[in-house]
Amino acid sequence: MQRFQFPVVQPDPALEELREDLQTFLKAERAAGNFQPEPECWMASSDPAFSKKMGDKGWIGLTWSSQYGGHDKTALERYIVTEETLRAGAPVGAHWIADRQHAPMLLEHGTEDQKLDILPRIAAGQCYFAIGLSEPGAGSDLANVKTKAEKVDNGWKINGQKIWSSGAHISHYMVALLRTSPADGRNRHVGLSQIMIDLSLPGVTIKPITDLSGDAHFNEVYFEDVIVPDDCLLGAEGGGWKQVTGELAMERSGPERFLSSYITLETALYQLQGKMGSDSHGRLGKIFANLRTLRGMSWGIANLLHQGISPETEAALVKDLGNRLENDCTLQVRALLNDLPVKEWSDEMRRILNIGILRSPPNTLRGGTTEVMRGITARQLGLR
Ligand SMILES: Cc1cc2nc3c(=O)[nH]c(=O)nc-3n(C[C@H](O)[C@H](O)[C@H](O)COP(=O)(O)OP(=O)(O)OC[C@H]3O[C@@H](n4cnc5c(N)ncnc54)[C@H](O)[C@@H]3O)c2cc1C
Structure with a gap:
């Protein structure tokens, strides 16, 4: 272990x-x-x-x-x-x-x-750039990717669909995980490759998906006979699975996994200055203690990345704990605000808390679900 x-x-x-x-x-x-x-x-x-x-x-x-x-x-x-x-x-x-x-x-x-x-x-x-991993039927079970890239003269022909692609509507490129050759029996990790796709090419269609808050920041992306040149294959043909695993460590370990709702907390603190009940001090103390610990862990990972190490399991742990803290932060702010009549809330407080509540549910999904993070951690601990 x-x-x-x-x-x-x-x-x-x-x-x-x-x-x-x-x-x-x-x-x-x-x-x-x-x-x-x-x-x-x-x-x-x-x-x-x-x-x-x-x-x-x-x-x-x-x-x-x-x-x-x-x-x-x-x-x-x-x-x-x-x-x-x-x-x-x-x-x-x-x-x-x-x-x-x-x-x-x-x-x-x-x-x-x-x-x-x-x-x-x-x-x-x-x-x-947009991330092209998920597909209908391939989220947690990412190896089930079905979008195909076939070798053609001087390039690759791409057909299929990606989903939940954040920012694809404003992106110039997507790096997509694609099937470039069949799986080897039950080993579906072989035959997957990463290909960079210029999203302005003919055959690419991007359709927005609206989230709970009414924003459309992610998309469905369709590929119909899209041709990209040979040099758009990034890394080894068939080596996409290993590359994606390394990329996910970078994606999961940053401060975005625990600071996304910090602005909600900070806004509430300004609102509540001098008006907080004694219950609230305990709530705040707990949030800041957790923030401090996670920050230390996440800094530690930045340090490992700086040394060229790819800390996959540590990243999964930070993501799981961080997502829980972010969601808890928004809920705790709602409780803290019980100390102040709603009519005294500033417009800014109302706006930020509304957005925070409506954007919280996906935290434990994007970048890999909580259950999947715990599976990675359990494997590292020798529990699975
Ligand atoms: C806001 C947001 C932005 C996103 N941006 C992108 C993006 O830019 N690019 C991209 O490619 N994807 C993106 N995603 C997709 C995201 O990576 C997937 O939603 C995520 O991997 C889960 O896949 P799924 O939605 O298919 O759910 P599923 O995999 O179908 O999971 C459904 C439920 O089953 C559970 N489950 C599944 N497998 C297991 C298991 N083995 N053990 C225990 N429980 C399990 C899950 O934890 C979950 O609760 C985004 C998602 C969100 C919400």
Whole structure:
């Protein structure tokens, strides 16, 4: 049985300077009315103009080389940027996924031409990516993917459907997990590959799906005889399963897994200043103790990623605990607000809490369900 690793990260004054720069920028943008803070902002709140400003500031593409438009910084500096933008509920959804997982994937598997063309545009906050994993019938059981890529002269022909593709309607590319050859008997992990698809190509149809809050931030994406060139195959043909597993560790471990509802908590704290009953102090203490612990675990994972380690199980644990905390945070804020008559709530409080409640249910699904996270953790502990 392997032990979990969550290395402690020591405070670094240089990182705190970066944090202050971000806080100043975000405060000014909010005061100028350039964004209204929202819970789940990395998933459901997108503004290409805001992404471009983040790019101009050098806050996208922090970890990759300046040769490809990046900024030669560390995973820990990137962590500060993600933490502060989430805390502020800023509209970072457009660039979030490309910066988090597809740029590192292109760095590892892309051709030199792709790196020189696409990475600088991602770092400038002007090129967005969608994740093409789920299909009807292939969610938790991801190996059941049926969308096919067939080899044709100089490329691949793609047919099938993806679902729940966050941000596909504003994205330039999707990286999709596709079946490129049949499964080997019961081993369905073979024959899957990752292919980058330009979403403006003929044969691609994107249809929005509306969530409980009335927003349409995810989509169904259909492919009908879509032809992509050979070099859109990312990594090894048939090696898609292994690649996706590594990518999911990056996807599951970040602060977006426990800070998505922080803005709801912070707004409530301003509302309740001097008006809180003694019950509320205990509730708040519990939330902040949990936040602090999860932050330490998530920082530890950023540190492992910085060392080139892919901590799949630790990431599953952070996602499971973090999702529970995010949902609990919204529920606890509702309870805390019992200390204040509804007519005294600010419009901002009402707006943020409404959005937070309506966007909470998917937290335990997106990026892998709670049950699946617990299965991964149990396997690591030798319990399955
Ligand atoms: C807001 C949001 C955004 C998303 N964005 C994207 C995206 O950008 N790209 C993308 O590809 N996908 C995306 N998804 C899809 C997401 O990854 C899937 O919803 C998730 O993997 C679950 O798959 P499913 O919906 O098919 O549910 P199912 O897999 O059908 O699960 C249904 C229920 O059965 C349980 N279950 C299933 N298998 C097991 C098991 N082995 N053991 C115990 N319980 C089990 C699940 O925990 C769940 O409760 C998004 C989803 C949401 C809600």
